[in-house]
Amino acid sequence: MINAAEMENTHFDKKDKKFMRLALNLAQKGLGYTNPNPAVGAVIVKDNEVVGKGWHKKAGQAHAEVNAIKDAGDRTKGATIYVTLEPCNHTGKTPPCTQAIMDAGIRRVVVGATDPNPKVKGGGLQFLKEQGVEVAYGLLEKECRLLIAPFSKHMKTGLPWVRAKVASSLDGRVATRTGHSKWITNEKARAFGQRLRQWSDAILVGKGTVIADDPALTFRRKGWPAKRLLRIVVDSRLSLPANLNVFNVSVTSPTLVATVKGTSHEKRRRLEAKGVEVLELSPDDRGLVDTCQLVEILGKRGVQALLVEGGAKIHGSFWDQNLVDEAFFFFAPMVIGGTDAPSSVAGTGVEKVTEAPRLSDIQINRFGDNLLIRGTVTDMDVFWRQ
Numbered sequence: 001m002i003n004a005a006e007m008e009n010t011h012f013d014k015k016d017k018k019f020m021r022l023a024l025n026l027a028q029k030g031l032g033y034t035n036p037n038p039a040v041g042a043v044i045v046k047d048n049e050v051v052g053k054g055w056h057k058k059a060g061q062a063h064a065e066v067n068a069i070k071d072a073g074d075r076t077k078g079a080t081i082y083v084t085l086e087p088c089n090h091t092g093k094t095p096p097c098t099q100a101i102m103d104a105g106i107r108r109v110v111v112g113a114t115d116p117n118p119k120v121k122g123g124g125l126q127f128l129k130e131q132g133v134e135v136a137y138g139l140l141e142k143e144c145r146l147l148i149a150p151f152s153k154h155m156k157t158g159l160p161w162v163r164a165k166v167a168s169s170l171d172g173r174v175a176t177r178t179g180h181s182k183w184i185t186n187e188k189a190r191a192f193g194q195r196l197r198q199w200s201d202a203i204l205v206g207k208g209t210v211i212a213d214d215p216a217l218t219f220r221r222k223g224w225p226a227k228r229l230l231r232i233v234v235d236s237r238l239s240l241p242a243n244l245n246v247f248n249v250s251v252t253s254p255t256l257v258a259t260v261k262g263t264s265h266e267k268r269r270r271l272e273a274k275g276v277e278v279l280e281l282s283p284d285d286r287g288l289v290d291t292c293q294l295v296e297i298l299g300k301r302g303v304q305a306l307l308v309e310g311g312a313k314i315h316g317s318f319w320d321q322n323l324v325d326e327a328f329f330f331f332a333p334m335v336i337g338g339t340d341a342p343s344s345v346a347g348t349g350v351e352k353v354t355e356a357p358r359l360s361d362i363q364i365n366r367f368g369d370n371l372l373i374r375g376t377v378t379d380m381d382v383f384w385r386q
Contacts, residue, residue: 012110012139019043019050019082020112020140026055026064027084027147031199032219032227033058035304038085038151042068044106046079063088065097069104077105084112084144086137089124098124102131111137112144116152116383142361145380150201150305152383153325159299160306161378164315165196165328166344173336174312174344179212184332188367194221196328200307202230202298206314207240216245217309218253230303231255234314236288238267242274249275258289291317316347319357325378327359331371 020043027041034040034056042064044052052072056064065087069076087097087109101109109128114137115121129135145152150161167185168174175181183190197203197219205217210233217231231246231253238259240247249255255276259268260283268278279297284290291314298306308318318324329344350356359375366372 012136015048016082016110016139019045019080020084020110020144022050022053023064023082023084023112024140024143024147026053030056030058030064031147032197032201032305033225035059035201036151036302038148040064040083040085040148042084043082044068044072044076044079045082046072046075051075051079063097066100069100069106072104078107079105080108080110081106082110082112082139084147086111086113086115086122087124087128088115088120089127090120096124098127101128101133106133108134108136110139111135112140113137113148114384116145116148117155121384142380145384146361146376149325149376149378149380149383152380153378154299154304156383157299159295160201160303161325162295162306162308162318162323163196163200163326163328164308164318164324165193165330166310166315167193167330168332168344169334169336170331171335171337172344173338173341174310175212175342176336177338177340179342181212184334184336185330186332186368186370189330189332189370189372191221192365192367192372193330194219196307197229198224198227200229200305201303202232202305203307203309204232204234204314205309206311207233207235208313209309209311210235210240210244210246212311214245216248216253226252228252228254232294232298233257234289234291234294236260236263236283238263238271238278242267242270242276247271247274247276258294260287260289288317291323292321295323310344312342312344312346315345316349319345320347320349322357324357326374326376328372328374330367331373333369 023041023043027039030039037059041055052068054064054067054071089096089098125135153161203217219227219229235257258279261280271278281289281293357377362375364373
């Protein structure tokens, strides 16, 4: 098998990085549509010119490499292919991509990340190398690993990758003391919030958010295909009325309400009559829904990417239980103030600053006058270790 030492000795130039970034951008188009497969992008280059582009569009359909080869047509012989993830070397619902690469006459394969599955890791690259193809990997590895973090974590642990999203004022308020919150962030920032929903298999909120905003919690992005997004509402006492937007169920927008055992049978029947699934869980030590148990169940149901949108109590529970893998904090340039104005994260919190979870791999993006600070909490390297 190809080892890490070979990866570290590989030299990549600016052009290599440019083409891999293009592959990463293509791969992002498949985020949220490829479960249970990872999102992958591929670019074919010949004589420093991009001749083919592709990405994995949907589970069961052609992989990124095959789509790029089709796009390139008869220009693949002697070309280089840049792929965000190691090409598969086994037959599943589609034939192995390594064979497609060989048949296309591609002479060089540059890969961002190896397959995190220890049973197949390096197998595709080893096969290609044995066939005389030049192989290089580890290009923009961190970015390529982050791209498929939900797939990798779910494969290794059975749990979803949890993204926490917060939109607040500079002083961390998500609403005024009267509960008014529309809109703190601007339209561009909210549009990126839709992208987060697009990347997700499920979105989760607490009953407080539903009461305050009556949100639909659907994916709405102009020009993009509809996708199934499971909407999860945590309501420990089944106290929400059944006439809210989130309880209008469709094929692409199913709803699950998580509650504790022993709640009202009448309220449960009323929700189930509308097509809502009610999931009864054992209570935690506060008598509320056990978020750890809920996350475990979602993982068993195949949820790889879970987006937590709030409110403060829900965020507090996820942070207190160390369930957050990646965080997205949007800030608007305003100060709301007020002792009674709700903050973005409640819960118990830490006793010492040194105990606070810290983000790494920080990225800062601007959306007009709004800022997004994003980063990871979980060390992704653990998903690639044997």
